[in-house]
Amino acid sequence: MKVVKFGGSSLADGAQFEKVINIITRDADRRVVVPSAPGKRFSGDIKVTDLFITFAEKTISGADLSEIKQTILKRYTDILDYFKIEDATFVNMLKNELDQLNRIHYPSFDYLFAAFTGHGEYFNAQLLARILNHLGHPAKFVRPDTIGIVVNGTPRAAAIVPACYDTMQQVTLDDQVITVVPGFCAFDADGLMVTFSRGGSDITGAILARGLQADLYENFTDVSAIYTVNPNLVPNPQKIKTMTFREMRELSYAGFSVFHDEAILPVIETNVKINVKNTNDPSAPGTMIVPTSAVDEKTVSPVTGIATDARFAAIYIHRYLLNKEVGFTLKILEILAKHGVSYEHMPSGIDDMTIIFDKSLVSEEQIQAVCSEIEETVHPNELDLIPEFAIMMVVGEGMHVYHNAPAKILTALSDANINVGMINMGASEISLMLGIDTHKIDEATKIIYQQFFN
Structure with missing residues (x-):
């Protein structure tokens, strides 16, 4: 079984959704999918997460919210329109939940921001499940807490409770149904939505890969591999075919933005391999991230x-x-x-x-x-x-x-x-x-x- 995570650029619009669905349905082992919120569709566009941040700021300041709510809702309905799906019930569900966000009393501004920003992924996971079902691919939206993810910590930097991995191992998934779990967001002991830190969808994917004992964690982004150096500095740098967990951790800490350094941690203990791949070029092998024991010291290069x-x-x-x-x-x-x-x-x-x-x-x-x-x-x-x-x-x-x-x-x-x-x-x-x-x-x-x- 594979856990598959898709980044925001992979789900920016209907055309990207179609690529994602083709990738998911092409491999029967891709049974658990973790979507991010829709990213930028073009240069100068605004990520849905940033729209939710604006929504939160306007709520705090008491500004008019009608325009920002309409803008957010349209990002999701445009994707439905691409697939020619007319579902007033689903759209009204999104609209009603969007309307409720600014009416809830939150314990603090951090909880407010977590709830608002986490809904980018929360809505997108529901949307992806809806479209998959419409296209004849049985899918089910599952909340993180329903599948066993338990967190503590602060509202905008939640931390996984290690004991929950034992619970997740007891979860039985239907092999005939694609399970869609929103990335980035989770729920605390009081049932309030919280979020992981930056790059949180990567963390959700890694937690599920470990907890569900996946054979492989595939992380789809917008590059065909991890490069040896920032391609904005060096034209056409070499691609990394294979690297170790600890190499990725070190590099992510100092600016490798392809993969969040904290997202390596859940899979290290169970040695679940990670394959970073390109949504726009899914046949490319990408970069494999593996345990140190999987590489041969005699063949490694001095610098990765x-x-x-x-x-x-x-x-x-x-x-x-x-x-x-x-x-x-x-x-x-x-x-x-x-x-x-x-x-x-x-x-x-x-x-x-x-x-x-x-x-x-x-x-x-x-x-x-x-x-x-x-x-x-x-x-x-x-x-x-x-x-x-x-x-x-x-x-x-x-x-x-x-x-x-x-x-x-x-x-x-x-x-x-x-x-x-x-x-x-x-x-x-x-x-x-x-x-x-x-x-x-x-x-x-x-x-x-x-x-x-x-």
Whole structure:
């Protein structure tokens, strides 16, 4: 049995829906389908999820909602029209639920946003099941909680309860019916709709692949494979045929947008392989993501991929002999915790420490408060806020076999007069993390690509 997830671009309009349905029905093993909300149909278009965000914002501000609700509903009815389906009952059901969204009392704005944005997938799953049945392919819409997905955590960053996997293994699915489960959204213990974090449909697909003990998790997107580097930087980069779970995790963390890094976690323990494929070119083999045990060390390349991300900032602390002061790092961690700031990395030396954090997760006020308290508490000789900090991940299972790979990378950057502000090689020895000036990061990426893939 296969669990199949389709991204927003794969379901943007009726023509894309038709491609998806052809893919699903072409393989009898594709029994569980996870759709995202409709994405952009053309350049300049608006994703349905973004329309729901606008709907939520207008609800909070008390603005008129008639136009935005009509715009959202039309995205779904246009797809029905493409298949020449006239179903007033189904359309009224969508309309009534849309009308109810802004009338419900939510415990907080986070719950409100979760409910609104989660309905993009919730509606689309119902729509896909309706169209499949219309075309003669028996299908059933199933809520995440009905199939055994139990979550806790916060409304917009739900976390799977591990115990639910045992429950899901007891679920019996009808082999003659296509089960359609909405991605991204889930329900908490009080029955309120919540959502996973960004890329949440990937997470839903991975949870179902593990819980239902799938043979394969197929993730359909709009590219024919995962590339070794961002194709916007390097024209026609090499495609990755096979990569490991941990390679994907490392690369996703630093900017590989094809696959959400958290979505790897549910399948790692059960070793369910993932096949990333293209909805617009389904015959292409795509990229297989497999356990480390499935690759041969003798045949792996030193570098599988290069990823970069400039979403970071850093706080640099200089104080003489800070390494001799017992509890110095603890004081810093307590300050970060007090102000709700999670750090990504904290490289340090005998007199220096750098705290690297994700700018997208914190406010300017939080950072200023952290800097002020560090000044008051540890009295550094120097404290600087570095507002722009880019991280590059050079990743490959073969890196610990080809011991000269890190030297080759650093020499190439040195020859190009590109300074490396931070170097960190993970204990797994399959990744090299580099901190590089944001203005030099693209140039650095191209140089390293040439070293290994030219």
